[in-house]
Amino acid sequence: MLQHLVDYLRLSGVNDFVFCVGYKAEMIREFLAAEYPDASRYRVVDSGDATMTDRLVDARAMVSGRALVCYGDTLANVSVSELVQAHAASGAEATLTTYPLQVPFGIVDTDAAGRIERFREKPVLPYWINIGFLVLEPRVLAGLRRGSDMPEFLEGLAGSGRLHAFRHQGSHLTVNTEKERAQAEKQLVQMFTVP
Numbered sequence: 235m236l237q238h239l240v241d242y243l244r245l246s247g248v249n250d251f252v253f254c255v256g257y258k259a260e261m262i263r264e265f266l267a268a269e270y271p272d273a274s275r276y277r278v279v280d281s282g283d284a285t286m287t288d289r290l291v292d293a294r295a296m297v298s299g300r301a302l303v304c305y306g307d308t309l310a311n312v313s314v315s316e317l318v319q320a321h322a323a324s325g326a327e328a329t330l331t332t333y334p335l336q337v338p339f340g341i342v343d344t345d346a347a348g349r350i351e352r353f354r355e356k357p358v359l360p361y362w363i364n365i366g367f368l369v370l371e372p373r374v375l376a377g378l379r380r381g382s383d384m385p386e387f388l389e390g391l392a393g394s395g396r397l398h399a400f401r402h403q404g405s406h407l408t409v410n411t412e413k414e415r416a417q418a419e420k421q422l423v424q425m426f427t428v429p
Contacts, residue, residue: 243302253277254292287378297375300318310367317329
């Protein structure tokens with residue numbers, strides 16, 4: 235997962251990385267040293283058992299300007315250049331990439347009497363989910379508070395009108411289970427192949 239994400243971001247023009255780690259930090263550090271030996275461009279901050287926002291607080295000293303924050307369990311073919319352009323055009327202090335919500339189950343529509351009218355197999359609903367790929371201006375990073383969590387942080391930005399959405403319509407995979415990992419491996423070739 236990490237290698238796919240880093241390689242995709244490198245192809246998208248991202249050159250400097252700060253990895254916010256905790257669980258299996260040493261394994262990640264060893265992997266990065268083997269695959270990406272330029273330690274000045276691939277830095278690791280080990281926060282131990284911490285919230286996502288605490289990890290960002292620990293890493294912000296290594297970030298000199300605007301930051302792109304990506305979740306480590308998510309792969310998507312987000313156009314980083316389009317995301318950054320949309321962020322700049324909106325005047326937002328933070329821009330979050332969103333994706334249409336597809337239900338993993340079939341939906342059964344019924345009438346008031348309970349008669350089945352139709353089936354909809356794994357439909358896309360009129361809602362958008364957070365898939366990471368979050369652009370943050372330095373002032374937002376500086377305002378992060380230790381002890382908060384990501385939902386609280388994002389809700390605070392949204393409540394103050396400083397958070398915008400970038401709607402991604404391409405491919406997206408979130409991997410939280412072994413089954414999702416196996417499924418993702420099958421989809422990766424299609425996802426990152428240029429037509």
